[in-house]
Amino acid sequence: MSKSENSKPSKYLNPYIGGVLLGLVLLAANFVSGRGLGASGAIKSAVVSTVTTIAPAASEKTGFVKEFRQSHQGNPMKTWLVFEMTGVLAGGFLSGALSGRLKFKVEHSPKITSKKRLLLALGGGILFGFGSQLGRGCTSGSALSGMAVLSLGGFITMVAIFGTAYALAYFFRRNWI
């Protein structure tokens, strides 16, 4: 058992209280908008917005943009998830400001360099971005929100995400512990 656990209280919210509050936010999203929370969909909007600006004619012909257009008309940035994720940035900033955690830094295990951490963050981001499109949503949109509405796919994706991360944890342990 570590010293820190006994000698000082955690600087973070109790996780069970945090979980109930997050659940209430998710419930509010379903009650207000008939949908759950999400994150990767906002990135998708940004990508669609970028490619349709750079190459309008060519990109509208691609299956990816066509599929996006089926569910979103008009400006690709005027979507529920883009507004929600802008709120996440504001809410996170507010919380960090209130708790004195606003600071530019690269967080990493002392066993690796900042440069290695950033390369791993980039690689992990690329994989997560790709996987979130294939899986039709990420930990928020597919796993968490899917579970709340008892979606079979949501449970399957949740098990696949956490199962794979546990299976690979041993090989990447130096990066974290």
Add this chain to the structure above:
Amino acid sequence: MGPLSVNEIISENTNLFLAFIIGIGFGFVLEQSGFSSSRKLAGVFYGYDTVVLKVFFTAAITAMLGLLFFSLFGWIDLNMVYVNPTYLTSAIIGGIIMGAGFIIGGYCPGTSFCGASIGKIDAIVFIGGLFIGVLIFGLGYNIWDGMYMAKFLGSPKISQTLGLSDGVFAFILIIVALSMFWLAEWAEKKFPREEY
């Protein structure tokens, strides 16, 4: 009554404004729970910090029970709530790729925005990676759209698939979650922990 926007009780623009407010709540709770720290998030995979498991499952159960009770009281029509469709192949393969991204990158998309909001440079770089990953998926869409669309099962509920009522399934999930919380508390005592 609910869902308000689907029933056109609120306008589309009000819906988008409320999305922003809901997002503030989402980001605030994630950050207060410590989800802005990649080392804290990764702790769940080594047992030294299981905050992810506790917050994630408590949230899923709270929202699930809330929806079931709201439906029981007639406050929400669950038929109008979006249920994620199930494409079996892509749900599994997409999940596996995301799991690898999680243990390598230390964030998921939602938590990376949370980390970026308080100045975590690794989170900002992760978001850059997300953008590239989504772009690669879009550019090569014709290569994997067969896999993307394979084994479509509609939008079944897991309770239907298992032949249980929603309530019985919810009850079982709560028992499973409580067992995992017990295991998580045990793991945190066993493995050394720092505050990040």
